[in-house]
Amino acid sequence: MSPTTSRTTSPRLRASLTALALLLGSACSETDEATTSLALLTHSLEAEQRPQELVSHVYYRDRADLNALVSEYDSLEKVDRKEGFVALLLTPENAVALQERGYRVEINEAATRAVNAPRPALDERTLGIPAFSCYRTVEETYADLAQLAAAHSDIAEWVDIGNSWDKVTRLGPPGYDLFALVLTNKSIPGPKPRFFLMAAIHAREYTTAETATRFAEQLVNGYNVDPDITWMLDHSEVHIVTHSNPDGRKIAEQGYLQRKNRNPGTASQTCSNPPTSSSQYGVDLNRNSTFGWGGSGSSSSPCTQTYRGTGPASEPETMALESYIRSLFPDRRGPNRGDAAPDDTAGVMITLHSYSELVLFPWGDSSSPVPNLAGLRALGKRMSFFNNYEACQVSTCLYEAAGGTDDYAYGELGVASYTIEMGNDFFESCSAFESDVLPRNLPALMYAFKVARRPYQLSHGPDSRLLTLTPSTVIQGTPSRLRATADDTRFGAIGGAEPSHPITAARYSVDQPSWVPGTPVFSMGAVDGVFSSTVEALIANVNTNGLAPGRHTIFVESRDASGAWGPPSALFLTVQLPTRAVGVTPDSTGTQGLRGQLVTYTLSATNQGNMPDSFQVSVDAAWRTWAPVSVGPLAVGESTSFQVTVLVPTNVPLWASDTAQVHVASLGDSLKAATASIVTTAMSNNLPAPASVDGSDDTTW
Numbered sequence: 001m002s003p004t005t006s007r008t009t010s011p012r013l014r015a016s017l018t019a020l021a022l023l024l025g026s027a028c029s030e031t032d033e034a035t036t037s038l039a040l041l042t043h044s045l046e047a048e049q050r051p052q053e054l055v056s057h058v059y060y061r062d063r064a065d066l067n068a069l070v071s072e073y074d075s076l077e078k079v080d081r082k083e084g085f086v087a088l089l090l091t092p093e094n095a096v097a098l099q100e101r102g103y104r105v106e107i108n109e110a111a112t113r114a115v116n117a118p119r120p121a122l123d124e125r126t127l128g129i130p131a132f133s134c135y136r137t138v139e140e141t142y143a144d145l146a147q148l149a150a151a152h153s154d155i156a157e158w159v160d161i162g163n164s165w166d167k168v169t170r171l172g173p174p175g176y177d178l179f180a181l182v183l184t185n186k187s188i189p190g191p192k193p194r195f196f197l198m199a200a201i202h203a204r205e206y207t208t209a210e211t212a213t214r215f216a217e218q219l220v221n222g223y224n225v226d227p228d229i230t231w232m233l234d235h236s237e238v239h240i241v242t243h244s245n246p247d248g249r250k251i252a253e254q255g256y257l258q259r260k261n262r263n264p265g266t267a268s269q270t271c272s273n274p275p276t277s278s279s280q281y282g283v284d285l286n287r288n289s290t291f292g293w294g295g296s297g298s299s300s301s302p303c304t305q306t307y308r309g310t311g312p313a314s315e316p317e318t319m320a321l322e323s324y325i326r327s328l329f330p331d332r333r334g335p336n337r338g339d340a341a342p343d344d345t346a347g348v349m350i351t352l353h354s355y356s357e358l359v360l361f362p363w364g365d366s367s368s369p370v371p372n373l374a375g376l377r378a379l380g381k382r383m384s385f386f387n388n389y390e391a392c393q394v395s396t397c398l399y400e401a402a403g404g405t406d407d408y409a410y411g412e413l414g415v416a417s418y419t420i421e422m423g424n425d426f427f428e429s430c431s432a433f434e435s436d437v438l439p440r441n442l443p444a445l446m447y448a449f450k451v452a453r454r455p456y457q458l459s460h461g462p463d464s465r466l467l468t469l470t471p472s473t474v475i476q477g478t479p480s481r482l483r484a485t486a487d488d489t490r491f492g493a494i495g496g497a498e499p500s501h502p503i504t505a506a507r508y509s510v511d512q513p514s515w516v517p518g519t520p521v522f523s524m525g526a527v528d529g530v531f532s533s534t535v536e537a538l539i540a541n542v543n544t545n546g547l548a549p550g551r552h553t554i555f556v557e558s559r560d561a562s563g564a565w566g567p568p569s570a571l572f573l574t575v576q577l578p579t580r581a582v583g584v585t586p587d588s589t590g591t592q593g594l595r596g597q598l599v600t601y602t603l604s605a606t607n608q609g610n611m612p613d614s615f616q617v618s619v620d621a622a623w624r625t626w627a628p629v630s631v632g633p634l635a636v637g638e639s640t641s642f643q644v645t646v647l648v649p650t651n652v653p654l655w656a657s658d659t660a661q662v663h664v665a666s667l668g669d670s671l672k673a674a675t676a677s678i679v680t681t682a683m684s685n686n687l688p689a690p691a692s693v694d695g696s697d698d699t700t701w
Contacts, residue, residue, distance in 0.1 A: 052091065052092060052116060053089050053090070053091070053112070053115050053116055053257065053276065053277045054089070054090045054091070054092060054095055054107050054112050055076065055087065055089060055107065055108040055111035055112045055115055056087070056088050056089070056090045056095055056098075056105050056106065056107055056108070057080075057085040057086075057087055057088075057105070057106040057107075057108065058073075058085060058086055058087075058088050058090075058098060058103050058104070058105050059083075059084050059085045059103060059104040059105075060084060060085065060086055060103075063367070063399075063400075066079065066086055066399050067296050067297055067399050067400045069086055069088065070086060070088075070297060070306065070398075070399045070401075071296075071297055071298065071299045071304070071306055072299065072301075072304065073088045073089070073090060073094065073277075073278065073304075073305075074088060074089040074090075074257070074259070074277035074278060074304075074305040075087070075088055075089075075305070075306075075399070076088065076089055076355070076356075076426075077353065077354075077355060077356045077398060077421055078355070078356040079356075079397070079398050079399060081397075085104075085106075086399070087108075089115065089257065089277035089278075090105075090277070090278065091276065091277070091278050094278055095107070114425070114427075115257070115427075127140065128140070129206065129253050130253075130255075131255075132206060132427065132429075132430055133430060134210065134430035134433055134434060135206045135207075135209070135210045135430075135433075136209070136210060136213065137250075137253055138176065138209075138243050138246045138249050138250060138253070141209060141210075141213055141242050141243060142176075142179060142243075144213065144217075145158060145179070145181050145213065145216060145242065146158045146179075148181070148216065148217065148220055149181060152220050152223075154185070154186060154187070155183055155184060155185055155186065155220065155223055155233055156181065156182070156183050156220060157181070157182040157186075158179055158180075158181060158182075159179065159180045159181075159182055160177045160178070160179055161177075161178050161179065161180050161241070161320050161321075161323075161324045162177070162178045162316060162317070162319065162320020162321070162323070162324070163175065163176070163177060163178065163316050163320065164176045164177075164178065164245070164246050164247045164261070164262075164316065164317055165247055165261050165262050165263045165315060165316055165317065166247045166262055167316075168316045172262070173247070173250070173262075175246075175247055176243070176246035176247065178241060178243070178244065178246070178317060178320050178321070179241070179242075179243075180239050180240060180241050180324065181216050181239070181240045181242070182237065182238075182239050182240075183216065183219055183220065183233055183237065183238045183239075183240070184233055184234075184236065184237040184238070185223075185233050185234045188234050188235070190237070192235060192236050192237045193235075193236050193237070193346040193347060193452040193453040193454075194236065194237045194238070194239060194328045194329065194346070194347050194348075194452060195236065195237070195238045195239070195347070195348045195349075195350075195448060195449045195452040196238075196239045196241075196324075196325060196328055196329075196347070196348070196349045196350070196409075196415075197212055197215065197238065197239070197240045197241070197349075197350050197351075197352070197445065198212070198240075198241040198244050198321065198349075198350075198351045198352070198405065199211065199212040199240075199241065199242050199243070199244065199351070199352040200212075200242065200243050200244055200245055200246075200249055200352075201244035201245050201285050201286050201317075201321075201351060201353075201405065202245070202248075202259045202284075202285075202286060202353060203245050203247075203248030203249040203250075203251060203252040203258045203259060203260070203261075204248075204252040204256070204257050204258055204259055204426045204427070205352075205353055205354040205355070205426055206252075206354070206426065206427055206428055206433075207352075207354050207355075207422050207423050207428045207433055207437050207438075208352035208353060208354060208422065209242045209243055209249070210433070210438075211352055211422065211437070211438060211441055211442070211445075212240050212241075212242045212352060213242050214438060214442065215240065215442060215445050215446075216238075216240050216242075218442060218446075219232075219233060219238065227553060227570040227571045227572050228446075228450070228569060228570050229446075230553070230570070231513065231553055231555070231568070231570045232449055232450060235453075235513060236449065236452050236453065238449055239324075239328060241321070241324075244285065244317060244321060244351075245260075245261050245285055245317055247261055247262040248260055248261050248262060248282060251275065255427075256274055256275050257275065257276070257277050257280075257426065258275045258280060258282070259280070259282075259284060259305050260280060260281070260282025260283050260284050260285070260305070260307065261282045261283050261285055261315055261317055262281075262282055263281070263282055263283050263309075263315060264281040264282070265281065265283070265302050265310070266302065270302075270303060271302060271303040272303070277305065278303075278304075279303040279304075280303065280305070281302065281303065282307070283307055283308070283309040283314065283315050284298070284299075284305060284306050284307055284308060284309075284403075285315055285317050285318055285321075285405075286351075286353075286401070286403065286404050286405060287299075287306050287307070287308040287309070287401065287402065287403040287404070288308055288309045288312070288313060288314060288315050288318045288403055289312070289313065289318060289322065289403045289404060289405055289407065289408040290312040290313045290318075290322060290408055290412070291403075291407050291408040291411035291412050292363075292364070292365035292366075292402040292403055292404075292407050292408075292411065293308060293311070293312035293313075293402065293403045294308060294312075294402065294403070295365040295366075295400070295402025295403070296365060296366075296400040296401075296402055297364070297365065297399055297400040297401035297402050298401070298402045298403050306401075308402075308403050312403075321405060322408060325349065325405075325408070325409050325413070325415075326412075326413070328347070329346075329347045329349075329409070329413045329415045330413070331412065331413050331414065332345040332413065332414035332415075333345075333371075333410075333411070333412070333413060333414030337366075337368075338371055339371060340371035340372050340414075341371070341372055341410075341413075341414025341415075341456070342414075343375065343454075343456045343457050344454050344456075344457065345414050345415070345416070345454070345455075345456060346452065346453055346454060346455075347413075347415045347416065347452060347455070348379070348415070348416050348417075348418075348448045348449070348451065348452045348455050349405075349406065349409040349410075349415050349416070349417040349418070350406075350417070350418045350419075350420060350445065350448055351404075351405050351406055351417075351418070351419050351420075352419075352420055352422060353419055353420065353421050353422070354421060354422045354423045354425070354426060354428065355421055355422060355423045355424050355425055355426065355428070356398070356421040356424075357387070357388075357389040357390070357421060357422070357423070357424065358389050358390055358391075358392070358397050358398070358419075358420070358421040359380045359383050359384045359387070359389050359390070359391040359392075359418060359419075359420055359421075359444075359492075360380075360391075360392065360393070360394040360397060360398065360406070360418060360419040360420070360421065361376040361377070361380050361391070361392075361393060361394070361406070361410075361416075361417065361418050361419075362376070362393070362394065362406055362407050362410045362411065362417060363393065363394065363395060363407060363411075364394035364395060364400065364401045364402065364404040364406065364407045364419075365395070365400055365401065365402035365403070365404070365407055366395060366400065367393070367395045367396065367400070369393075370393065370410070372410075372414070372416070372456055374456075374460075375416065375455065375456030375457070375459065375460070376410075376416060376418075376456075377391065377392075377498070378456075378459040378460050378491075378498060379416055379418075379448070379451065379455050379456075379459035380392070380418060380492075381459075381491040381492045381497075381498045382447055382451075382459050382490065382491060382492075383418070383420070383444040383445075383447055383448060383492070384444075384491070384492025384494065385490045385491055385492045386440060386441070386443040386444040386447060387420070387422075387440040387441050387443075387444045387492075388440065388492065388494065389420070389421070389492070389494070390492070390494040390495045391492055391494075391495065392495055394406075394407075394419065397495075404419070405417075406418060406419050416455040416456060418448075420441065420444070422437050422441055423436070423437040447567075450567045451567045453515070453567075457564060457565075458564070458565070458566055458567045460560075460562060460564035460566075461488075461557075461558070461559060461560060461562075461564035461565045461566030461567070462486045462487055462488035462501075462503060462534075462558045462559070462560050462564075462566040463486070463487045463488075463490050463558075463566055463567070463569070464484050464485070464486055464487075464506070464538075464556040464557055464558045464566060464567075464568065464569045465484065465485050465487060465569055466483075466484060466485040467482070467483070467484045467554070467556055467569055467570070467571045468482075468483045468484075468571070469481070469482055469483075469542070469554065469571060469573050470483070472571075472572070472573060472574065473573075473574040473575075473576065474544055474573070474574070474575060474576070475544075475575075475576055475577075475578045475610060475611050476544055476545070476547060476549065476575050476576065476577055476578065477544055477545050477578075478544060479541040479542060479543060479544060480541070480542045480544065480573060481539070481540075481541060481542075482508060482524070482538075482539065482540045482541070482542050482554060482556070483527075483537070483538065483539055484506070484524070484537075484538040484556045484558075484569070485535065485536070485537055485538065486503040486506050486535070486536045486538055486558030486566075487534070487535045488500045488501055488502075488503060488534045488535070488560045488566075489534050489535060500534040500560075501534065501560035501561040501562045502531065502532055502533055502534055502560065502561045503526075503531050503532075503533065503534065503535070503536040503558055503559070503560055503561075504531050504559050504560060504561050505523070505531065505558065505559040506523070506524035506525075506526075506536070506538045506556065506557065506558040506559070507521045507522060507523055507524060507556075507557055507558075508521070508522050508524055508540060508542070508554055508555060508556045508557075509521045509522070509554075509555045510542070510547070510552055510553070510554060510555075510573075511552050511553055512555075513555050513568055514555065514557060514568070522540065522542075522543075523540070524538040524539060524540040524556070524558075525538070525539055525540065526538065526539075527539050534560075536558075538556070538558070542554065542573065544573075544575050547575045548575065549575055549576055549577045550574070550575060551572050551573070551574050551575075552572070552573045552574075552575060553570050553571075553572060553573075554570060554571055554572075554573050555568040555569075555570050556568060556569055556570070556571075576610050578609075578610065578611050579609045579610045579611070580609040580611070580613055580666040580668050580669045580672040581607075581608035581609045581666075581672050582605055582606065582607060582608055582609070582613075582615050582664050582665070582666060582672060582673065582674045583605070583606045583608050583674055584603055584604070584605055584606075584662065584664050584674040584675070584676045585603065585604045585606070585676075586603070586676065587674075587675075587676050587677070588676065588677040588678075588679075589601060589603075589676070589677075589678055589679075590657075590677075590678055590679030590680060590681070591680065591681070592680075592681045592682070592683045593646065593648040593680050593681070593682065593683065594648060594682075594683060594684075595648050595649065595650050595651075595652060595654075595682050595683070595684075596648065596649075596650040597647075597648055598645050598646070598647055598648075599645070599646045599648060599680050600643050600644070600645045600646075601643065601644045601645075601646070601678055602641055602642075602643055603641070603642055603643075603644060603662065603676055604639050604640070604641050604642075605617075605631050605632075605634070605639065605640055605642065605664050605674075606634075606637070606638070606639040607632070607634035607635065607636055607637060607638050607639075608637075609636065609666070609672070610636055611636065612632075612633050612634065612635050612636065613632060613633065613634060613666050613667065613668055614630055614631070614632030614633045614634070614666075614667045615630060615631050615632050615634070615664045615665060615666055615667060616629065616630050616663075616664070616665050616666075616667055616670070617629060617630060617631060617642065617662065617663070617664055618662075618663045618665075619644065619660050619661065619662050619663070620660065620661040620663070621646070621658055621659070621660035621661070621678075622658045623646055623647060623648065623649060623658040623660070623680065624646070624647040624649075625644060625645065625646050625647070625660050626644070626645045627642065627643070627644045627645075627662065628642050628643075630667065631664070632667075644660065644662055644678060646658070646660060646678065646680045648680060648682050649682070652682045653682070654682060654683065654684055655681060655682060655683065656681070656682045657679055657680060657681040657682070658679070658680055659677055659678065659679050660677070660678040660679075660680070661675055661676075661677060662675065662676045662677075662678060663675050664676075
């Protein structure tokens with residue numbers, strides 16, 4: 001139907017169109033260009049009878065005004081501090097009301113179309129969320145990770161940490177368990193530093209659970225293959241909760257912008273169901289945490305997106321998460337807001353959100369500086385090097401948001417805690433997720449896991465990267481040349497860069513990281529002879545004397561002028577015992593020769609050992625025979641040809657024969673030898689001459 005064709009419009013949509021026209025300063029006429037565009041925008045909505053949502057840029061007056069707006073309306077977690085607007089999801093009526101209150105309101109039509117696009121219905125036969133096949137459903141995620149844990153029980157465990165609201169109350173759908181996937185090498189005892197990663201506490205943020213799941217799969221599949229992943233799982237633990245709000249996620253999987261859990265509370269009769277951006281039942285679990293509960297950026301109105309609940313940790317999901325976090329990390333911070341955790345505090349906590357491309361650290365409920373600001377900012381900047389997001393305090397980059405999980409983990413325990421806001425949409429397209437969001441954030445998470453032992457200290461130190469060993473497989477006692485690059489410049493630059501310092505030292509250790517008591521460490525030098533730059537090429541010879549045969553791990557660390565050592569990077573070195581071996585081809589051959597004439601044979605010797613070698617040649621024969629005394633030296637796997645010549649005696653009977661045993665033995669170990677048999681048969685002078693025994697066209701005389 002043409003947009004200018006008269007058609008019946010529902011009262012709700014007619015009211016929406018009128019409000020939109022007023023907002024845009026247009027008459028509500030179907031011939032008006034703006035109204036026609038908006039009619040197209042709402043056409044599919046009427047067919048689906050879905051509520052209309054407007055992606056709106058609302059220009060705020062000051063920080064207090066911003067905090068009030070995001071408490072009252074659905075924030076898309078995007079604040080343009082330079083232009084002075086916040087992105088909100090509004091109904092047409094709310095947009096008009098804000099304009100009447102004096103706010104400048106602009107509608108992003110393309111984003112509005114995307115938000116309101118019809119979603120396919122759930123189909124049990126379809127893998128993934130309908131129209132978003134790259135994102136697994138709650139059930140698919142749980143099934144895949146449970147199977148992963150079962151198949152890799154030496155490093156993985158699937159742990160039930162609590163229940164969702166539906167499962168606790170049993171008033172509606174059956175609900176879900178909250179699960180954590182625990183990854184570490186169980187054969188190496190602890191205690192070990194821990195990295196806690198959680199996702200999807202806001203149900204509609206599709207990328208988060210899948211990113212956490214892919215991260216888990218990368219770790220498991222990389223164990224014993226990737227040297228860094230291997231040492232991290234040997235000496236650290238990672239705990240991953242992919243679905244922190246599974247009840248809400250099931251609503252969001254139907255295409256609704258459900259943010260909260262499924263607790264209807266006393267508002268179940270007044271909040272919209274199906275949910276809208278301006279009205280939905282449930283509690284915002286990221287405003288429900290114990291620390292800072294009830295503060296700025298949370299709402300006491302049950303239908304709003306930031307409703308904080310009836311009290312601190314009132315929701316079973318929040319209680320489960322807080323209990324689990326407390327079980328992972330000791331309390332290293334004092335009771336006062338200004339108390340800093342010690343610089344050697346272990347552990348990192350990250351909660352994944354979308355969207356707005358930010359790496360956020362506490363405080364979320366206050367604009368006051370966080371006590372461990374230098375360490376938190378340094379690790380944030382290190383992660384932003386990989387994902388190219390801005391790293392900053394929550395209340396500075398966005399707005400105040402009391403009751404968040406990251407504030408809880410840091411505020412209560414002193415753990416280095418972050419929120420990563422990934423991508424540019426709640427329902428991020430699969431193409432953008434696969435090509436951009438995922439590859440930018442997996443290495444950021446890997447770095448956070450790498451520094452979990454002492455995040456406040458290690459994030460100040462340089463990266464050790466581009467490690468090589470030449471050769472990477474060596475004979476015991478043979479040195480291997482180790483090269484690496486120490487780099488103190490890898491900080492994200494958006495919003496200001498962290499200071500870089502010249503490299504002052506580097507070291508390596510074998511099989512154990514340097515912090516394990518009793519581990520010998522060895523110095524590495526600068527290739528140019530002087531440590532003077534923020535990026536230095538490193539070199540050392542790894543002594544393999546005394547290293548047992550098998551695979552070893554080489555750890556490399558570097559230090560800058562601030563005195564900070566960075567996290568180690570690793571690579572594998574394989575040590576072999578010296579072995580000597582030789583092969584001779586063909587191992588048996590022979591021909592006929594005229595009496596009184598010479599017959600020449602061509603043989604090939606191959607060094608089948610794992611080190612260069614030379615070989616002695618000897619012949620046992622009754623007839624007179626000539627051969628070289630030795631062949632070589634030959635590199636590993638190298639072959640060479642040599643000739644053995646036999647004189648057929650003149651006085652032997654016709655058809656008499658002789659077998660020559662040709663022995664080729666290692667000069668380093670005479671027991672490592674091979675033998676070829678050559679049978680030569682005498683024939684009459686009036687018979688045809690034999691062909692060459694080496695397979696060529698030449699005759700042998």
